[in-house]
Amino acid sequence: MNPPATLETPRLRLRLPVADDAAAIFDAYTQDSEVARYTSWSPHRSMDETRKFLDQHCEAGWKAGTVFSWLITLAEGGHAAGMIDFRLAACRAEVGYVLARRYWGHGLMTEAARVVVDWVISQPEIHRAWATVDLENPASQRVLKKVGMVREGVLRRWMVFPNLGFVPRDVWSFARIKETGTRQ
Numbered sequence: 001m002n003p004p005a006t007l008e009t010p011r012l013r014l015r016l017p018v019a020d021d022a023a024a025i026f027d028a029y030t031q032d033s034e035v036a037r038y039t040s041w042s043p044h045r046s047m048d049e050t051r052k053f054l055d056q057h058c059e060a061g062w063k064a065g066t067v068f069s070w071l072i073t074l075a076e077g078g079h080a081a082g083m084i085d086f087r088l089a090a091c092r093a094e095v096g097y098v099l100a101r102r103y104w105g106h107g108l109m110t111e112a113a114r115v116v117v118d119w120v121i122s123q124p125e126i127h128r129a130w131a132t133v134d135l136e137n138p139a140s141q142r143v144l145k146k147v148g149m150v151r152e153g154v155l156r157r158w159m160v161f162p163n164l165g166f167v168p169r170d171v172w173s174f175a176r177i178k179e180t181g182t183r184q
């Protein structure tokens with residue numbers, strides 16, 4: 001798979017994150033516990049943690065061809081606003097995203113997720129674009145619906161959200177599948 005290095009929408013430019021983005025990303029959201037609440041990571045305590053994440057998750061993922069992350073920047077001004085990625089597994093692509101708090105509520109993640117999900121599902125080898133979301137995260141559930149995913153059901157005790165305790169929590173599974181026109 002060869003995802004594009006940049007994706008553009010009317011208000012956003014998604015591009016490869018680089019080590020030099022660490023300070024801007026740390027300031028924008030990785031240190032913010034409210035942003036991290038329903039994610040798999042704990043808020044970063046220093047810019048070095050963000051730099052490590054860029055190196056060990058983002059850059060390593062592109063190199064290995066397993067996880068593809070884009071920095072979400074504002075088309076106007078280029079400010080770092082968040083991150084979106086997808087993880088490949090066989091015919092499936094699992095999407096995850098995060099947006100700096102100051103940008104919430106303006107439809108920006110819907111815009112970013114739509115361009116990524118549209119691209120992913122148009123790839124011949126991908127038949128399922130999907131995501132999991134905590135039952136108590138309605139804003140993200142709404143984003144997933146708006147990009148054409150359907151709520152499938154609850155995955156019980158699916159994952160630990162480190163900012164909400166040690167017990168794995170139930171999540172909704174959302175997915176958009178490639179319609180083949182054939183009965184299964």
Ligand SMILES: CC(C)(COP(=O)(O)OP(=O)(O)OC[C@H]1O[C@@H](n2cnc3c(N)ncnc32)[C@H](O)[C@@H]1OP(=O)(O)O)[C@@H](O)C(=O)NCCC(=O)NCCS
Pocket residue numbers: 034035036038039097098099100103104105106107108109110111132133134137138139140142143
């Ligand atoms: C979830 C998140 C990505 C949403 O980004 P965003 O740019 O604010 O999302 P959008 O503006 O595109 O859409 C949000 C939708 O949720 C709705 N919404 C927001 N808060 C809500 C709430 N408490 N209850 C119900 N709906 C809510 C909004 O009204 C909007 O829907 P609408 O367009 O129909 O009005 C952002 O809040 C975020 O980064 N949160 C922290 C990280 C996170 O939770 N990531 C996802 C993990 S699965």
